[in-house]
Amino acid sequence: MAELIDLVLLAMLALTALRIIFLKDLFAVVMLFGIYSFLSALIFINLDAVDVAFTEASVGAGISTVLMLGTLALTGRKEKKNSHSSLLPLLVVTVTGAALIYGTLDMPPFGDPDNPVHQHVAPRYIEESPQEIGLPNMVTSVLASYRAFDTLGEVVVVFAAAIGVLALLGIRRKKDSDLESGLKEHKVLHVIAKIVIPHVILFALYVQFHGDFGPGGGFQAGVIAAAAFILYALVFGLPNTLAVASPKFLQWMASFGVLLYAGVGLVSMIKGGQFLDYNKLAADPIAGQHYGIIIIELGVGITVFAVMLSIFYAFSSQAERSNVQ
Amino acid sequence: MFILDIVSSILLIAGVFFGFSGAVGLFKFPDFFTRVHAASVTDSIAAILVISGLLLQTSFDLNTAKLVFILLFLMITSPTASHALAKSARHGGLLTLAEAKTENKGADDKQEQAH
Amino acid sequence: MTEVLAAACIAILVVMAIALARAFKAPTVYDRILGVNMFGTKTVLFIAAVGFLMGRPDFLDIAIVYALINFIGMVAVLRFFEYTAPAE
Numbered sequence: 001m002a003e004l005i006d007l008v009l010l011a012m013l014a015l016t017a018l019r020i021i022f023l024k025d026l027f028a029v030v031m032l033f034g035i036y037s038f039l040s041a042l043i044f045i046n047l048d049a050v051d052v053a054f055t056e057a058s059v060g061a062g063i064s065t066v067l068m069l070g071t072l073a074l075t076g077r078k079e080k081k082n083s084h085s086s087l088l089p090l091l092v093v094t095v096t097g098a099a100l101i102y103g104t105l106d107m108p109p110f111g112d113p114d115n116p117v118h119q120h121v122a123p124r125y126i127e128e129s130p131q132e133i134g135l136p137n138m139v140t141s142v143l144a145s146y147r148a149f150d151t152l153g154e155v156v157v158v159f160a161a162a163i164g165v166l167a168l169l170g171i172r173r174k175k176d177s178d179l180e181s182g183l184k185e186h187k188v189l190h191v192i193a194k195i196v197i198p199h200v201i202l203f204a205l206y207v208q209f210h211g212d213f214g215p216g217g218g219f220q221a222g223v224i225a226a227a228a229f230i231l232y233a234l235v236f237g238l239p240n241t242l243a244v245a246s247p248k249f250l251q252w253m254a255s256f257g258v259l260l261y262a263g264v265g266l267v268s269m270i271k272g273g274q275f276l277d278y279n280k281l282a283a284d285p286i287a288g289q290h291y292g293i294i295i296i297e298l299g300v301g302i303t304v305f306a307v308m309l310s311i312f313y314a315f316s317s318q319a320e321r322s323n324v325q
Numbered sequence: 326m327f328i329l330d331i332v333s334s335i336l337l338i339a340g341v342f343f344g345f346s347g348a349v350g351l352f353k354f355p356d357f358f359t360r361v362h363a364a365s366v367t368d369s370i371a372a373i374l375v376i377s378g379l380l381l382q383t384s385f386d387l388n389t390a391k392l393v394f395i396l397l398f399l400m401i402t403s404p405t406a407s408h409a410l411a412k413s414a415r416h417g418g419l420l421t422l423a424e425a426k427t428e429n430k431g432a433d434d435k436q437e438q439a440h
Numbered sequence: 441m442t443e444v445l446a447a448a449c450i451a452i453l454v455v456m457a458i459a460l461a462r463a464f465k466a467p468t469v470y471d472r473i474l475g476v477n478m479f480g481t482k483t484v485l486f487i488a489a490v491g492f493l494m495g496r497p498d499f500l501d502i503a504i505v506y507a508l509i510n511f512i513g514m515v516a517v518l519r520f521f522e523y524t525a526p527a528e
Contacts, residue, residue, distance in 0.1 A: 001446055001493070002494075004450075005449065005450075005453065005490070008453055008457075009453075012456070012457060012460055015460070015464070016460070016464075019464045025469070027469065027521070028463075028469065028472055031463065031472065031473065031476050031517060032463065032464075032476075034476065034513055035460065035463065035476060035479060038479070038480065038483055038506070041502070041506075042483065042486070042487070045487060045490070045499060045502060046490070048496070050496075050498055050499065050501075050502065053502055054501070054502055054505060057502060057505050057506055057509060058505055058509060061509050061513065062508075062509040062512060062513065065513050065516065066512070066513070066516045069516050069517065069519075069520040070520065072520065073520050185412070185416065186409050186412060186518075188405055188408050188409065189405060189409050189515065192401060192402065192405045193515075195401060196398075196401065196402065196511065199398070200508055203504060203508065207501070214498050214501060215498055215501050215502065216501060220505075224505065224508065227508065227509065227512050230512065230516070231511075231512050231515060234512075234515050234516055234519045235515060235519075319520070330441045333441070333444075334441065334444040337444055337445070337448045337489075338444070338447075338448070340448075340485075341447075341448050341451040341452060341455070344451075344452065344455045344482060344485070345451065345454070345455055347455075347478070348454075348455045348458035348459055348462075348478070349458070351458065351459065351462050351471075351474070351475065351478065352458070352461075352462065357467075357468055357470050357471060357474075360471060360474060361474060364474050364477070364478050368478060368481050368482075371482075371485065372481065372484075372485060375448070375452075375485045375488070375489065376485070376488065378448075379488055379489065379492055382441075382492055383497075387497075388497040388500060391497075391500040391501070391503075391504065392488065392500065394504060395484065395488065395500070395503055395504055395507055398504070398507050398508070398511075399481060399484065399507055402507065402510075402511040403477075403481055405511075406477055406511060406514045406515075407474075407477070409514070409515070409518055410470060410473055410474060410477070410514070410518065413470070413518050413521065413522075414468075414470040417470075419468065419470060
């Protein structure tokens with residue numbers, strides 16, 4: 001049964017990819033990319049990788065689609081006619097593809113329990129983490145405690161992305177706010193958005209603090225909370241959203257999240273452990289782990305939320321400005 | 326328990342049937358506004374039936390609450406999305422089948438007059 | 441009961457495929473958006489049903505995310521479509 005579903009989903013994924021290549025209408029391409037992300041998230045679900053599916057659904061299908069749409073508003077929706085000869089690219093692609101397929105021949109068989117990936121560190125995490133950390137969701141234990149350095153790196157990368165986007169685009173505030181903005185005509189959407197947005201934020205908080213027990217965590221929660229604000233911006237217009245969460249405030253929040261994360265590491269060093277060694281945070285090592293994980297997940301969530309929203313502001317304010325002129 | 330299973334099966338099958346008919350309507354109906362009608366109405370009823378069928382499989386815990394949340398959310402957002410889409414299409418100048426026909430007729434008449 | 445759930449999953453998958461076909465090839469761009477939207481709502485039902493089929497009710501969290509993201513994506517498409525409408 002699971003194999004059948006997998007096959008059908010993979011076939012749909014391949015068809016979507018092919019369709020994307022041949023479509024000339026970039027607006028439709030972006031929508032199909034959203035479907036592509038949904039489909040890959042479904043495959044992750046089918047492989048029981050629930051946390052990954054969560055991230056793919058919220059980041060890949062949600063935020064990326066919105067950002068790509070914002071870009072299209074700036075660049076126009078027709079694909080440019082390619083005037084170059086496509087022979088050399090075809091050759092490069094064929095050679096690379098052949099090399100990649102040749103490389104996969106050396107890969108261990110799919111789903112074999114003797115594969116190196118199942119032998120290396122995974123058994124240790126599965127056997128030891130209930131005693132060492134004691135969280136029901138092992139992915140959170142690995143992500144936030146065993147691999148805390150990696151996760152800190154990821155958060156810093158997200159933060160750096162925000163710095164890059166803001167340095168390149170910047171957020172332009174419109175002085176004259178009487179310009180057409182938001183979906184003014186859609187009265188029904190206004191009412192429904194007011195009902196939906198608080199629940200989305202509530203759900204984001206649930207994902208944030210339930211990440212220890214089920215799928216979810218700081219990354220996903222930050223993205224979902226940002227999605228709520230993006231919905232507000234889409235329906236009620238960007239100036240209103242800028243009044244709710246100003247870009248300055250978001251910049252402070254983004255840095256605060258990274259500092260919170262690194263601060264946990266410093267506190268654990270002050271208490272006599274290694275950097276990000278949560279065992280020392282409380283008298284009981286397991287309680288210390290729980291405190292550490294909750295605090296750093298909060299830091300991750302705050303940073304991701306602020307960064308995603310800042311990037312959306314940057315794209316969206318450019319789009320509104322260029323369409324006014 | 327046995328009766329619950331039967332009721333749940335019936336609800337699931339009915340829900341899937343409506344979903345399927347909506348998908349067929351997406352291709353069979355003649356113009357965009359009838360197609361929106363097919364898609365949105367069956368979307369709502371399919372969601373209600375399938376999720377009710379699944380609700381009967383739960384044992385009143387967190388999953389029940391989550392399913393109810395999904396149901397309410399879909400009930401609110403899916404008709405809204407269809408409405409907004411139809412409104413946008415209308416705004417964008419898409420005509421219903423009847424209007425398109427009269428318009429074509431008018432254009433034909435004008436052409437004949439020009440001849 | 442498992443058989444019915446499995447059959448329902450497969451049938452929803454078929455409906456998703458049809459909606460996908462509409463999104464692939466549509467007479468107007470609005471039809472395409474309609475197909476994408478239908479695909480999204482059916483996916484929510486699919487995840488919920490598969491979660492029960494596999495005995496993993498954790499999946500319901502993801503179904504909620506799908507429902508949220510689907511709605512927000514839909515609104516975003518309508519919003520930016522106003523900007524990028526082609527001069528036909």
